[in-house]
Amino acid sequence: MARTTSLSGFPEWLPEERIVEQHVLDSLRRTFELHGFSSIETRAVETVEQLLRKGEIDKEVYGVSRLQQDEEDSSKEGALALHFDLTVPFARYVVENNGYLTFPFRRYQIQKVWRGERPQEGRAREFTQADVDVVGDGTLPFRYDVELALVMIDALSALPIPPFVLRVNNRKLAEGFYRGIGLEDAPAVLREIDKLEKIGADAVARNLQEAVGASPEQARAALALAEIRTEDTSFVEQVRALGQSNELLEEGLAELAEVVGEAARRAPGKVVADLSIARGLDYYTGTVYETVLVGHEQLGSVCSGGRYESLASTGKKNFPGVGLSIGVTRLVTRILSQKMASASRSVPSAVLVALNDDESWSAAQDVAGALRSRGIATEVAATAQKFGKQIRYAERRGIPFVWFTTVAEDGTVGHEVKDIRSGEQVPADPQSWQPAPEDLRPGVAAAGSSED
Template identity: 75%
Template sequence: MARKASLSGFPEWLPQERAVEQHVLDTLRRIFELHGFANIETRAVETVGQLLRKGEIDKEVYGLSRLAAEETTKSDPNALALHFDLTVPFARYVVENAGHLAFPFRRYQMQKVWRGERPQDGRFREFTQADIDVVGDGTLPFRYDVELALVIAEALSALPIGDFRLRVNNRKLAEGFYLGLGLQDTAGVLRCIDKLEKIGADKVAELLKTELGATDEQVAAALALAQICTEDTSFVQQVRALGITHPLLEEGLDELAQVIEAAVRRAPGKVVADMSIARGLDYYTGTVYETVLVGHESLGSICSGGRYESLASTGKKNYPGVGLSIGVTRLVSRMLGEETATAARSVPSAVLVTLANDESWHEAQDVAAALRSRGIACEVAAKAEKFGKQIKYADKRGIPFVWFTAEDGTHEVKDIRSGEQASADPAIWLPAAADLTNQVTAAG
């Protein structure tokens, strides 16, 4: 069970919990690199003007200054603040380094971010995100929207998190549908639909009427669209059956069908077309993604993102992209809280090399060096206590093997879980593959 942090919103994992988080990060890194994404890291701070240029809520941004510095005003665009996501810093990074990057540029990034919101289940003030994006110079083929859905489905499938659903929609589809209905404020409709799961259909209907002036017929059609969710391309016929036509709607239907058609072949059952997904942020222009854990939908999205045409731009240069962000800390906190994944031990060590007497410490270090040279993590006992105490120490730390060296120079290794003990040579001995590293496995 995850330990409650002493400072709310700033989690600190115990070693065995940290091993689970590290496993998640290592797995994501491996999958991303298998797909050719290069790793970058951006600075932790940006100027306030840079962070808020897309209209984000400034009350969630942590300002950064020296304690002895004069108080800076919120209106100072050059004041420094901690980044609250990785997308805005990445956009700046692309613009500043465009001359040194090969486009389309494929990047992944895993860093801490900070957000001043009220801590609650799945929400933190300091947390780790893992992002992947593909950015083009001027244009970016739609195929990347399809590819990113498949990469994320593969990455999440490799984690011990249970079943999940990557829910995909297309802003062109939604906006074209609303325009065909006669609702011109498509951004406003999207913001209302984005609240559907939080406040329910009746309250969304009320918002559409009071804030946007929608008629009963328009509201009914908008909510009917949001009800459509399929694991295959049958959503196309269901949307068309609603009787609304618009060129942008057709474009969105075609793009979303490409994503789902590929997912049916590559990630069956994991990716669904869900017309209720809106993503309230205005910079998304096409494909939008949200991911939920089946049975833990109340946690909210653990991975989200979409296509943006002009998040990164300068002068006449435009860098369209598509990307997704995984809330690693949110995901890990649920894994620990529900005990859906556990680490085999709290330390990386597979072997404790014992001491027969205090004079044997250097020889024990030679044994440890031989083991480490072949990738076997080990520790050497600090003092020559009774073997029973040394074994108890290994057991307390979760170290599965204890190494003994006799006076005649021969060696034996004991598996303290089974009690089996056998002769061993430090130059060739290997533990079972499952014991070589600290394994993280799904519960049950």
């Protein structure tokens, strides 16, 4: 498990833990690129106005300023803050660079974000997110909502984590239903429904009546919709059985059925239509997603997102999109704390070149150079201690092989390499010797499986 740092909410990893995190990041990159997403990076800061224009999250935002800031500095630009997610900066990036992008624009982005909330397992103040989005110019076909679900299933399936469930809903479905029962302030209803798992149905019913003005009958109807969960498209008939129908509701039903139907065909059991999923942020307009690990539901969603029609806009033109975000730090923290996966060693080095004497250091560097030229990570001992001590150093470091150079009486130079795990020592040529593929670099193995 990662050490507790002296500054709460800002996690740091030990070397072997960092290897696990890098494995997760590399796996995500491979999957995103296999699906045709391009990598971008945006700046760490945005103007406060930009960050707060969608949703009420001002208490979570970290402001940024110079310790010695003067009036001239503050007058040149608006107040700055660290971004709390990657979606809002991405929207700004699309607007500013739309003349240079090809639409639909498929992007993935893996960066640190900062959020000023109370630290606990699964929630940090500094953490890494991995986002994928598709953004259109003016319009974006709904099929991308389906594709994003399939991309995320592929991405999460490749990680050393327990089984997961991608829970999907549609804001059009929910808003159409609420209007049908006479609740016109759909965003307010959604914000209360979003609290269902945290506070329970009775508390949500009270909130709907006190904060939204719902009657007891309307509150019961809203909760009845939220109770519907199916692994196939049978939710459509269950919703219709509640007795409401309007154009927006029917549009949401059709869209959700397409997402769930295709995902259920390709990845049975991975996707559930869950009509309690609301997503609190106001910019979502259609499909919304949340993902939980089976048996670890208390951790909360490890991947979420949805469809937005006007988060990115020039004023004259909208750039609608759909995207999902993985909480990488949340996932890695749980992987490490529950020992779901571990690194085969804590260092990249596969070989330690031992020294016969201090004068042989330069020759040892020649051996190391030959090995490194073929991609074999190699260290050279710093001092010519007894071989036993040099071998123990390699063991402490987790280096699997120690390289020895021998000089015969006639001056002939030979080389041998020792696998310090098995004790086997064999002749080797620095120009051609190669370790087994699994020893070339640190591997990450899920609990109960072989190394990757």
